[in-house]
Amino acid sequence: MTTTIATALQFFLLALAPLFTGTIQALKARLQGRRGPSPLQPYLTLRRLWSKSTVAPNGAGIAYALAPPLVAACALIALLIVPVAGRAANLGLGHDALALVGVLALARFALAASAWDTGNGFGLMGVARDLMLTVFGEALLVLTLLIGALGAHGSDLRAMALAASGSRVWGQPWHWCGAAAFILVVLTESGRQPIDNPDTHLELTMIHEGPLLEYAGRDLALLQWSAHARQLLVLSLGAQLFLPHPGGFGGALVAFAIALAAQCVGLALIETAQAKMRTLRVPALLGLGALVALTGVGTFVAGVTL
Amino acid sequence: MLELGAVALATGAAVPALSGRVRAGLAAQIAGLALLGIAGFVALLGGTSAAARGGAGTGFRAGIAPAFGLDPLSGLFLALLALSALPTLIYADAYLAGIASAARRRAGAALMAAFLLSLVGVLAARSATGFLACWELMTMLPAAAILVQRRDGPVRAAVYAYLAITHVAGTGVWIAVLVLSHHGGLAHPHALMHAGAGAQTLVALAALIGFGAKAGLIPLHSWLPRAHPVAPAPMSALMSGMMVKVALYGMIRVEFESMPGRPLWLGLTLLAIGLISACGGVLWASAQRELKRLLAFSTVENVGIITMALGAALLLLRAGQPLGASLAFAAALLHTINHAFFKTLLFLGAGAFERATGSLELAHLGGLLRRMPWTGGAFMVGALAISGLPPFNGFSSEWLVLQSLLHVVRHGPLAVALSGALALAGLAATAAVTLLCFVKVAGLALLGNARSARSAAATEAPAAMRAGMGALAAGCVLLGLAPGLVLPTLASLLPGTATTGARLLRHAGLMLPGTGSLPTVGIAMALLLLTFTIWLARGFRAQDPQPAPSWACGQPLVAELAWTPAAFTKPLRLVLAPLMRPDRELDVVRAGGLTQRISYSSNTPSLIDRVLYEPAVRCALRAAALARRSQTGNVRTYATYLIGLLSCALVLLGTGILR
Numbered sequence: 001m002t003t004t005i006a007t008a009l010q011f012f013l014l015a016l017a018p019l020f021t022g023t024i025q026a027l028k029a030r031l032q033g034r035r036g037p038s039p040l041q042p043y044l045t046l047r048r049l050w051s052k053s054t055v056a057p058n059g060a061g062i063a064y065a066l067a068p069p070l071v072a073a074c075a076l077i078a079l080l081i082v083p084v085a086g087r088a089a090n091l092g093l094g095h096d097a098l099a100l101v102g103v104l105a106l107a108r109f110a111l112a113a114s115a116w117d118t119g120n121g122f123g124l125m126g127v128a129r130d131l132m133l134t135v136f137g138e139a140l141l142v143l144t145l146l147i148g149a150l151g152a153h154g155s156d157l158r159a160m161a162l163a164a165s166g167s168r169v170w171g172q173p174w175h176w177c178g179a180a181a182f183i184l185v186v187l188t189e190s191g192r193q194p195i196d197n198p199d200t201h202l203e204l205t206m207i208h209e210g211p212l213l214e215y216a217g218r219d220l221a222l223l224q225w226s227a228h229a230r231q232l233l234v235l236s237l238g239a240q241l242f243l244p245h246p247g248g249f250g251g252a253l254v255a256f257a258i259a260l261a262a263q264c265v266g267l268a269l270i271e272t273a274q275a276k277m278r279t280l281r282v283p284a285l286l287g288l289g290a291l292v293a294l295t296g297v298g299t300f301v302a303g304v305t306l
Numbered sequence: 307m308l309e310l311g312a313v314a315l316a317t318g319a320a321v322p323a324l325s326g327r328v329r330a331g332l333a334a335q336i337a338g339l340a341l342l343g344i345a346g347f348v349a350l351l352g353g354t355s356a357a358a359r360g361g362a363g364t365g366f367r368a369g370i371a372p373a374f375g376l377d378p379l380s381g382l383f384l385a386l387l388a389l390s391a392l393p394t395l396i397y398a399d400a401y402l403a404g405i406a407s408a409a410r411r412r413a414g415a416a417l418m419a420a421f422l423l424s425l426v427g428v429l430a431a432r433s434a435t436g437f438l439a440c441w442e443l444m445t446m447l448p449a450a451a452i453l454v455q456r457r458d459g460p461v462r463a464a465v466y467a468y469l470a471i472t473h474v475a476g477t478g479v480w481i482a483v484l485v486l487s488h489h490g491g492l493a494h495p496h497a498l499m500h501a502g503a504g505a506q507t508l509v510a511l512a513a514l515i516g517f518g519a520k521a522g523l524i525p526l527h528s529w530l531p532r533a534h535p536v537a538p539a540p541m542s543a544l545m546s547g548m549m550v551k552v553a554l555y556g557m558i559r560v561e562f563e564s565m566p567g568r569p570l571w572l573g574l575t576l577l578a579i580g581l582i583s584a585c586g587g588v589l590w591a592s593a594q595r596e597l598k599r600l601l602a603f604s605t606v607e608n609v610g611i612i613t614m615a616l617g618a619a620l621l622l623l624r625a626g627q628p629l630g631a632s633l634a635f636a637a638a639l640l641h642t643i644n645h646a647f648f649k650t651l652l653f654l655g656a657g658a659f660e661r662a663t664g665s666l667e668l669a670h671l672g673g674l675l676r677r678m679p680w681t682g683g684a685f686m687v688g689a690l691a692i693s694g695l696p697p698f699n700g701f702s703s704e705w706l707v708l709q710s711l712l713h714v715v716r717h718g719p720l721a722v723a724l725s726g727a728l729a730l731a732g733l734a735a736t737a738a739v740t741l742l743c744f745v746k747v748a749g750l751a752l753l754g755n756a757r758s759a760r761s762a763a764a765t766e767a768p769a770a771m772r773a774g775m776g777a778l779a780a781g782c783v784l785l786g787l788a789p790g791l792v793l794p795t796l797a798s799l800l801p802g803t804a805t806t807g808a809r810l811l812r813h814a815g816l817m818l819p820g821t822g823s824l825p826t827v828g829i830a831m832a833l834l835l836l837t838f839t840i841w842l843a844r845g846f847r848a849q850d851p852q853p854a855p856s857w858a859c860g861q862p863l864v865a866e867l868a869w870t871p872a873a874f875t876k877p878l879r880l881v882l883a884p885l886m887r888p889d890r891e892l893d894v895v896r897a898g899g900l901t902q903r904i905s906y907s908s909n910t911p912s913l914i915d916r917v918l919y920e921p922a923v924r925c926a927l928r929a930a931a932l933a934r935r936s937q938t939g940n941v942r943t944y945a946t947y948l949i950g951l952l953s954c955a956l957v958l959l960g961t962g963i964l965r
Contacts, residue, residue: 116749
């Protein structure tokens with residue numbers, strides 16, 4: 001029964017993904033003293049884009065045409081791999097944390113290939129920066145997942161969520177280290193300040209928006225939804241692996257909802273307080289995160305407790 | 307079967323050499339390799355079931371007479387050799403036909419067969435003499451095959467570097483094998499236990515250097531990006547696809563079978579060297595502008611990943627985790643198999659591009675997917691597979707390596723666990739750089755518009771070349787879908803843990819007891835179905851979009867403004883500036899106040915070359931200059947030397963030091 005509810009919620013989250021982006025934008029506007037758009041604005045944008053006709057750059061080929069469906073499929077699969085409140089039915093996709101990393105990488109490859117296909121300099125600039133950041137971001141992501149997997153004796157996300165439940169885990173220094181490092185993972189993967197500025201509309205400063213520049217209509221809608229889904233994905237991982245939640249399903253579900261909302265508020269606060277940092281400085285920040293995560297691994301193996 | 311196959315392969319070498327009938331020779335080679343592949347499979351499958359009962363295949367002999375035979379491990383490598391070399395030979399049929407000179411065609415076919423025969427010999431050798439003889443042949447024959455086709459200055463320099471490094475380091479192989487056979491360690495795996503720690507350390511170190519140099523591990527990798535690119539395409543495919551694997555086979559033989567002590571330092575060293583090779587190899591690969599050189603550097607990376615998994619296996623064996631160790635060992639072997647498939651494919655694809663466009667400079671290719679759909683499609687599969695992306699084979703083996711490193715972190719003492727975590731992060735970063743590197747390759751070679759006139763006029767490769775590449779691409783897909791079918795067999799090959807492999811279930815996906823599971827088929831099906839469904843849902847209106855120029859802030863798009871290979875990797879190079887310092891040359895010609903011509907070139911040499919090889923070469927040259935000063939050419943000087951030597955000897959004899 002619980003797995004059925006969890007799986008239904010997984011599909012519900014697919015539809016809910018844009019809401020989180022909208023909420024963060026609305027909160028940010030309030031914090032900055034603006035009225036700002038409604039939290040539902042991303043849905044309105046998606047609807048508008050879906051009804052528009054498509055324009056494709058001259059000479060673009062199959063990689064350009066295939067990227068939006070493939071990226072959206074990857075985002076969908078990734079969201080279905082991640083459980084809800086530590087539960088999910090087996091849809092034949094497994095719940096492996098490292099498989100998740102591979103599926104996200106495939107989406108990245110597809111988008112980067114589309115940028116090469118259009119030959120657009122801004123797209124390639126964004127992709128080149130994104131892939132450079134990923135080199136460090138992926139190392140950090142895998143290290144934080146390792147911390148989760150150490151407690152769970154395996155890389156199954158359901159077991160990892162269960163191992164992170166309860167209050168005893170918060171007596172372990174490695175869990176604190178993992179949570180601290182995961183903040184940086186959330187910022188990197190969701191493309192938020194200080195790493196990327198999601199509100200920028202200046203081509204030269206775009207990272208994640210760059211390769212989307214050449215898309216229009218339904219293709220753009222698919223890619224925008226994928227970006228929302230990706231952000232929700234890391235928020236969901238953070239809620240289940242590194243934020244407090246009880247072991248029982250009902251309590252975990254409530255804690256999951258609260259954790260998602262709390263992370264939205266946190267992101268809005270960080271975005272308001274922080275300016276974007278120089279892109280070439282970001283790897284040092286992520287390296288610091290990796291160091292924290294490695295310290296966590298060290299305390300786990302050494303058996304240090306608080 | 308083994309003898310028959312070898313005879314057919316030898317016939318395949320003799321026919322083109324003596325009679326000039328290249329096609330007949332290639333046919334004999336294909337038949338011989340097929341037979342050898344079957345022999346390998348029989349030894350592998352028959353042997354693994356026999357291993358569970360306590361005896362497996364033909365063991366090494368102690369004597370001096372050359373002996374040949376197979377056991378499961380060599381059977382696996384032999385089967386892999388056949389699987390990756392058969393498509394290469396089919397490809398070579400069309401490739402060699404494109405070489406204008408008949409003599410070069412004949413020599414190319416004959417030397418390829420001889421090289422294959424030497425690889426088979428190393429794998430099947432069952433005595434020290436046979437092994438060392440075939441090992442030396444395996445080193446020499448590629449040099450001959452390169453020099454037959456091209457012998458201009460840079461090529462000769464590359465071949466010289468290859469021979470110098472592999473021969474100097476290759477003494478390690480001789481030392482390891484001879485010391486082992488002196489102690490009887492070849493025939494009896496536990497004999498070295500009684501030989502003392504000194505002999506064990508000597509054998510382990512010598513094998514690490516000797517086989518490591520041939521496998522292309524940093525810092526002895528320097529020959530690989532020089533020699534692999536200058537060979538003809540089928541030959542460089544075999545060198546990168548199989549020769550480095552045969553070196554790894556030797557390393558596994560010595561470090562796993564003949565090293566009963568399993569010292570901690572050996573596992574950690576393998577892990578560290580593997581990590582450095584993986585990260586360094588892919589970083590310098592990403593900085594290359596020439597396709598085959600880039601692929602050669604990426605071979606260094608993949609050998610590094612395999613070595614990391616081997617190190618993890620040793621560390622887990624020592625930690626008393628036979629299941630984890632056999633998984634790590636299986637991960638190493640699976641990545642070996644996968645790399646043989648996709649790297650052979652990529653080298654063959656590079657050869658086809660060179661044939662079609664006359665260049666391997668990435669900046670001169672472009673848009674080839676449209677003009678060469680079959681070759682380009684197969685190459686794209688290879689690029690996706692090597693980037694470790696689902697649903698292709700590179701992903702499953704990298705996933706397995708990550709899982710085995712997770713075991714290392716869980717079960718090791720503090721230092722081992724931390725190095726395991728570091729290796730895990732390093733492997734993740736390596737995978738990300740590989741993605742960057744091969745997006746660049748695929749983008750520059752296959753996508754967008756043609757970047758040169760010859761690339762715009764490229765035509766599809768002949769049918770035989772397409773067939774060879776297609777078969778390898780199919781292998782990449784199949785191994786990506788069902789890696790779990792081979793996993794139990796591979797896991798049972800780890801010496802001493804034959805029964806733990808049997809505990810693994812034979813499943814299409816990777817199901818590891820208690821640690822994680824990767825349903826490869828489910829993910830592949832979901833990817834295919836969802837992408838297709840979304841494609842349909844996007845509607846047919848979107849299928850026929852309005853064309854418009856690409857956005858460049860309103861400026862017209864001209865070819866000179868197109869992105870270059872160096873621009874794409876610039877962010878990474880800036881961040882890692884201490885490791886990837888480029889050499890730049892800017893030459894501006896001015897006349898009458900006007901700039902007439904600007905030429906610019908930049909090159910990112912390997913850091914190891916700069917800090918290790920260049921000083922070494924400088925020292926060697928300086929020593930040679932000093933030595934030359936003593937060679938005056940004057941008879942009287944030499945007479946003085948002789949008298950000096952004689953009096954020295956007399957003094958030594960007189961004082962009783964020399965007897």
